[in-house]
Amino acid sequence: MKRHGLRPYGWMLTSCVWFSAMGLLAHGLQAEVDWQAVAFARSALATLFAFTLAMATGTRLVFLRPRVLWIRSLAGSASMIGTFYALTHLPVSDVLTLTNTFPIWVAILSWPLAGERPTLPVWGAVACAVVGVAVTQNADFSRLEPAHFAALFASFFTAIAMLGLNRLQGIASLAVVVHFSAVSCCFCLAAYVAFETPVGTSHQMESAVLLQLLAVGATATVGQLFLTKAFRSGSATRVSVVGLSQVVMVMLYEAMVEGRQFEPRQMLGTALVLGPTAYLMARERRRAAEPIQPA
DSSP states (O other), X not given: OOTTSSHHHHHHHXXXXXXXXXHHHHHHTTTTSOHHHHHHHHHHHHHHHHHHHHHHHTOOOOSSXXXXXXXXXXXXXXXXXXXXXXXXXXXXXXHHHHHTTHHHHHXXXXXXXXXXXXXXXXXXXXXXXXXXXXXXXTTOGGGOXXXXXXXXXHHHHHHHHHHHHHTOOSSOHHHHHHHHHHHHHHHHHHHXXXXXXXXXXXXXXXXXXXXXXXXXXXXXXXXXXXXXXXXXXXXXXXXXXXXXXXXXXXXXXXXXXXXXXOOHHHHHXXXXXXXXXXXXXXXXXXXXXXXXXXX
């Protein structure tokens, strides 16, 4: 298959399945351990798994260079902190709806970072997404909790990380995952100092909790590997739209397994947030496929 064929989209879809499982596992731990512990387990275990796999396959690891690798790891770590805080305070589908607005941020940030000026549909997508958030909250922004802002914070830094990831060439995917996971471990340790830990450590050594933390790290590692391969082999804006399927996956799980009932207002708001993003990404794909006319 060609580099820009269907393979990146398949990798991204697979990544969504694994990250959906990770999000549900993390949400299930909210009453057992503090969110910092869940985030640290995700980072530490991902570092261990990825490093072991890199050693077994002879993958060359990198540390200081290139600079864009640090941009990707630092931005990704900031995004992870916001995501795990939100996952343990809000329903998973609500978190994913907000964090998956990162393709819009990718399009906007491409202006200062890549010189691609946002078009009118981009600004329209941003406005529609804001309306969508307002609809889901019944037009009452006072109902927004810190976790909502944490999810939006995460989406912004995810966009920076994805733009950096798309510029990483010549470095093995495993090396990128090892670097990011190791840096995110430091962010998680810092989060213990910067934020409260109301749950404490009383349940952390229970076997069921340890197994669930292990599963968080394992699913995150697999998802991260597929996400890295997807963004390194395809266009960041075009691959991003496949990530929206993660929201649908989790909403179906919450409705069918957990019995959550979604109000029409919530469904409409979700559509207003994700719809313009999907349209924008599909539009970019069509533009890329159009033949260049001779001057």
